Every structure is written in structure tokens, then in C-alpha cells.
Amino acid sequence: MPRGNYPLQLLLAPLVAALAAGNAAVLKPSELAPHTSAVMARLIPRYLDTRAVKVVEGAVAETTELLTYPWDHIFYTGNGAVGRIVLEAAAKHLTPVTLELGGKSPVYVDETADVDAVASWLAWGKFLNAGQTCVAPDYLLAPQTVVDALVPALEKAVQRLYGEDPHLSPDYGRIVNDRHLARITDLIGSASGRIAIGGISDAKDRYIAPTVITGASLEDAVMREEIFGPVLPVVNVDDRDEAVQIINDRDKPRALYVFSTDEETHRIFTGETSSGGLVVNALVLHLSAGELPFGGVGASGMGAYHGEEGFRTFSHTKSVLTKLAKAPSLPFSLALPPFTAAKSRVLRTLLR
Incomplete structure (x- = not known):
């Protein structure tokens, strides 16, 4: 959701990062630039897979409706007053947000x-x-x-x-x-x-x-x-x-x-x-x-994008640990009750 000062760039730059990170996206162009919004609504479905990218045009009513859903991430560019509304709506679903706001x-x-x-x-x-x-x-x-x-x-x-x-x-x-x-x-x-x-x-x-x-x-x-x-x-x-x-x-x-x-x-x-x-x-x-x-930081925003940072913004770093099926379980068993002095000595030795 971008503000109207650079309506094309502020809509597409986050989209590039979101798609690069493997996401689908719903775009809400700025109603302050209606001609750009109309062009995006016409061209994006023509050139991008509509299963992955959707465009929703409109103003306050449509934005309010979009904010009721449990998104994986919300990216908003605009002023602080609307940024607070976005953040409050996201909090209901514990949705992470990136707020690109303004300030002085x-x-x-x-x-x-x-x-x-x-x-x-x-x-x-x-x-x-x-x-x-x-x-x-x-x-x-x-x-x-x-x-x-x-x-x-x-x-x-x-x-x-x-x-x-x-x-x-x-x-x-x-x-x-x-x-x-x-x-x-x-x-x-x-x-x-x-x-x-x-x-x-x-x-x-x-x-x-x-x-x-x-x-x-x-x-x-x-x-x-x-x-x-x-x-x-x-x-x-x-x-x-x-x-x-x-x-x-x-x-x-x-x-x-x-x-x-x-x-x-x-x-x-x-x-x-x-x-x-x-x-x-x-x-x-x-x-x-x-x-x-x-x-930004504080009242000027939260989160960041551009380049690799944009990829990270729309990604989740998931930790994956796989124990080999045939690997011995003895070290783990040392941490299980009953706790004994012998187990403690072995664990201390391993930790050192």
C-alpha cells in the first residue's frame, strides 16, 4: 500500500522483493494517483500470474476491508496516522508489518x-x-x-x-x-x-x-x-x-x-x-x-527493504535441525533424569 508521491515505484519495488522471496502478494495502489492505479490494475494481470499477484483498487473502505484478513506480512508506505491504523489492525492477527513512513x-x-x-x-x-x-x-x-x-x-x-x-x-x-x-x-x-x-x-x-x-x-x-x-x-x-x-x-x-x-x-x-x-x-x-x-525508525517507520534487505523482509529464517537416524542418542540421554554425579561429570567434560 503506497502513498501517492511515487505511485509506480513504491508499488512495484516491494513487490519485486516479495516475489523474489517466494510469496504471493495483494497490491493496493494509492488512491491519490488514480490513473497510475488504473494502469497497474490493467497491466499487472496481463503480465504476471494472477494466482500469485492480485490488484485491489479503492480507497479507505477497501483498505479497511483488506486489513481485516490475517496476512503473513503487511507492507505500508505513507503517513504516520495511517501507519498506526495499519499497525493496530495487524496486531489483531499478530501480523508482522513494515511501515515506511515520513517525518521531518x-x-x-x-x-x-x-x-x-x-x-x-x-x-x-x-x-x-x-x-x-x-x-x-x-x-x-x-x-x-x-x-x-x-x-x-x-x-x-x-x-x-x-x-x-x-x-x-x-x-x-x-x-x-x-x-x-x-x-x-x-x-x-x-x-x-x-x-x-x-x-x-x-x-x-x-x-x-x-x-x-x-x-x-x-x-x-x-x-x-x-x-x-x-x-x-x-x-x-x-x-x-x-x-x-x-x-x-x-x-x-x-x-x-x-x-x-x-x-x-x-x-x-x-x-x-x-x-x-x-x-x-x-x-x-x-x-x-x-x-x-x-x-525508518520510531515515528518514521519500522523495518526496511531494498536489495537483500527486501528479500529478508519478506522471508522467514527457519531453523532446521536433522538428527541422523543412526546417530547415537547417548549424549542426549545424559541430560535425562535421573540425574547422577557420573552424568554430571561427563556433561561437564563434554561442555568444556
Whole structure:
């Protein structure tokens, strides 16, 4: 059951792992991408064995019905609210689950980082798919001197990718539906900071410009809720210790990004924070590394997949021990009552 931001990939990637591990599967495409759902419902039965793979289209009613059955495993990609519903339903049958959720993935940038390089990464990783990526940077933590240099560099980097007016760019995405557009514009409107870049929207076209809000407060809604859109709030911090404290005071993020050339900073963020993944001096790339497990922790999810980890997720490691029929049973008989001093001496000798 995927969310609607990458409806094809999020449906088929877990299916590949499930089939590789020898399972049959029921797929529930996202109702937020109805055209993709319809195409999958038409093509999958044409090319895959319908005895092994079924597609169920629908929305809340169909998902609720599916969750009543005692599955061997449930894999869900989406938000935490629905993730809790899935987990509660699975608990009734003691069904194991993999929850690929979202959350607020922070970026920390210190004075040693190359500002222009960071800006290029942010322009791509944050505004990719109009910010509708589960591991997109959700907010930025940096000292004021870094922010002062980074914001104009980021504005230029956005222009390099999407032109002077991203609304006219064929490469810049749109928000998935009207409800999410209204939610994101409300987050922008309620923020206490300054709109340093963007802030423009067009409801008819479901367009929100690449937006950066400086001086954001930790109490703002945009800093408390998962944004899942092209809005980057910036919070000033004095140093890495304050950044680590802010991160650790919140739910564990799906991803954590650190831009720094200082190895001690790398060590501190690796050892003193918890996140689904940690990337140093880049954004989002861990998603494409097939040898790395991909998943969240805490409120950002449970379990992982991709590559071998996906095979393991949809498998059960069953222990099998076979005693040869003609093998002597004497060693086992030593562990049976009645217990004697002689048996104890032999067992101690064997165990040594």
C-alpha cells in the first residue's frame, strides 16, 4: 500500500522483493494517483500470474476491508496516522508489518561546508517532485553566518534548475491534490519567519513555488508537522550541539543530512542521533544505494527493504535441525533424569 508521491515505484519495488522471496502478494495502489492505479490494475494481470499477484483498487473502505484478513506480512508506505491504523489492525492477527513512513528530515550545515555545493544539493533534493519525497530535507539547521551566505546561493541554484519562474518550467512538479495544496499553503501562511524565497502559489494549477522561510520558530506548525511539499524552514543554531539537541528532542527522522568537512562533526551526528538513514555531504542518495537497507525508525517507520534487505523482509529464517537416524542418542540421554554425579561429570567434560 503506497502513498501517492511515487505511485509506480513504491508499488512495484516491494513487490519485486516479495516475489523474489517466494510469496504471493495483494497490491493496493494509492488512491491519490488514480490513473497510475488504473494502469497497474490493467497491466499487472496481463503480465504476471494472477494466482500469485492480485490488484485491489479503492480507497479507505477497501483498505479497511483488506486489513481485516490475517496476512503473513503487511507492507505500508505513507503517513504516520495511517501507519498506526495499519499497525493496530495487524496486531489483531499478530501480523508482522513494515511501515515506511515520513517525518521531518533535518539538514545541518556548518561553517566548513561549501555553500555553493550545499545550495545545489538543496535545490535538487528539496524541490525534487515539488518536495513530495519521504526523505526530502524537511528543515535546515545552521548558524546565522551560514544562513546569510546559503540563502542567496540557494536562490541562484533554484534558478539554474527551474528558471526565473519555476511555474513555467516543465521540470517542476505539482502538488498531488487540492487538500495537500491547501495544507501546505496554510503552513507557509502561519510561519513566523520571513519568506526569503518563493512563497507564491496557484491553486488552479496546484503549484507552490520553491519556498524558503528564514528565522522559523520551533513552535511554528511548519516545524511541527511533516511538510511534504516545496517549503524549507530555516532555524538558526549556534553550533552542532544545539542542532543535535533539537533533533533529539523530536521524533526520530526518516533521514538526517549533515554538510560538514569536520570528521568530529560526522562522528557526533553518527553516534549521538538516531534516524532511519544518515547521509554526509549529499542528499537522498542513500535511497538509490541498493546495498543499503532503506527504512525508518520510531515515528518514521519500522523495518526496511531494498536489495537483500527486501528479500529478508519478506522471508522467514527457519531453523532446521536433522538428527541422523543412526546417530547415537547417548549424549542426549545424559541430560535425562535421573540425574547422577557420573552424568554430571561427563556433561561437564563434554561442555568444556
